[in-house]
Amino acid sequence: MSPAHVGPTASARLLVFIAGLLVCGWTLHKLRRRGLLVPLGSLFLTASGILICFSAFPRVFDRLAFALGVDYPPVLYLAGLAVLLMLLTIQLAARLSVLDVRCRRLTQELALRDAARADGE
Amino acid sequence: MDSGKRIPLTKSFHVVIPAYNEAASVGRVIHSVLDRFPEAHIIVVDDGSTDGTARAAQAAGAKVVRMPFNSGYGMALQTGLRWARQHGARYVVMLDADGQHDPKELPAILEPVLRGRADVAVGSRYLSSRARYRIPVARRLGSWIFAKLLSILTGGRITDPTSGFQCLSAAALEMFSQIEDFPPATPDADMLLYAHLEGLRICEVPVTMYADEGQDSMHSFARSFFYAPKMVVAMAGVLLAWHRREAVRS
Numbered sequence: 001m002s003p004a005h006v007g008p009t010a011s012a013r014l015l016v017f018i019a020g021l022l023v024c025g026w027t028l029h030k031l032r033r034r035g036l037l038v039p040l041g042s043l044f045l046t047a048s049g050i051l052i053c054f055s056a057f058p059r060v061f062d063r064l065a066f067a068l069g070v071d072y073p074p075v076l077y078l079a080g081l082a083v084l085l086m087l088l089t090i091q092l093a094a095r096l097s098v099l100d101v102r103c104r105r106l107t108q109e110l111a112l113r114d115a116a117r118a119d120g121e
Numbered sequence: 122m123d124s125g126k127r128i129p130l131t132k133s134f135h136v137v138i139p140a141y142n143e144a145a146s147v148g149r150v151i152h153s154v155l156d157r158f159p160e161a162h163i164i165v166v167d168d169g170s171t172d173g174t175a176r177a178a179q180a181a182g183a184k185v186v187r188m189p190f191n192s193g194y195g196m197a198l199q200t201g202l203r204w205a206r207q208h209g210a211r212y213v214v215m216l217d218a219d220g221q222h223d224p225k226e227l228p229a230i231l232e233p234v235l236r237g238r239a240d241v242a243v244g245s246r247y248l249s250s251r252a253r254y255r256i257p258v259a260r261r262l263g264s265w266i267f268a269k270l271l272s273i274l275t276g277g278r279i280t281d282p283t284s285g286f287q288c289l290s291a292a293a294l295e296m297f298s299q300i301e302d303f304p305p306a307t308p309d310a311d312m313l314l315y316a317h318l319e320g321l322r323i324c325e326v327p328v329t330m331y332a333d334e335g336q337d338s339m340h341s342f343a344r345s346f347f348y349a350p351k352m353v354v355a356m357a358g359v360l361l362a363w364h365r366r367e368a369v370r371s
Binding site for chain 1: 166184185186187188189190192193196199200203204207301302305
């Protein structure tokens, strides 16, 4: 049996479990204080759920990797994480761009109104 | 050339000057315009300066519009254009506050727009080699490449797409002041392409340009490094957005 088929060690599983719990706890804390948008909160809760499931049932994920034709399961996890991070970055960049345009527009409005008020209009 | 008396300038002649930390030069630029064209409305958009630019501009006789914080040259410029449009401007000249553009050239740049021959008149330092300073090779090369690209895309002759010395007609003013995603930093070749796609007529006028006297040129080395790829993406974005709009229209 290759090392890939042994699966993660108990300490690795514990580490992933704690990471999942921390992400879940942080997300719930932020949602409670209205400090995180609901769509992003849902995404992080899903990610933390996947981490917790992975720590509890690592074999299921290994089997999924083999079923997808990946001989070494960690490659699938890393690739999955990379894709997830890229999607998240793209989504945040798109949102930032929209907000940036709106913020600049607002800045212009503010400047124009201040100038008009100074003129007594 | 000083043909200011020959051109029928009206009250609707506005000069928009975006300025960021240009207290040392903005007053001189304003005086220089007002000496020749006392009827001109001068709008200085203070882009969050910390050196008393707004005070200097006001003291020199300009209307000052203050951005709440530094928002970029493009944003300041569009704010000035919007102010001019709201106040009935029919012709607008855009000038830099650092003394790079010579107000003596105002009649030359106004003429094609006043005569109805163009909607956007661009002052070119490369026509007749009238740059009064040594233009860095990288800048000259970048400008040449974008000039060629823009000339191909517009089917006209553009030699100085990075020139901020421009005159706009009412139609161009209307269009520029309404663009939702106006480039916040450097509206150059992309906006000329936008104007062409929207059916505005662009022409170039030979003008004299001087080295800027400000502390930080808009096209400093670090910015120049990122300028070319950014402008390529900006031009591609303008083309894509225009095609999408046309598809929606049709």
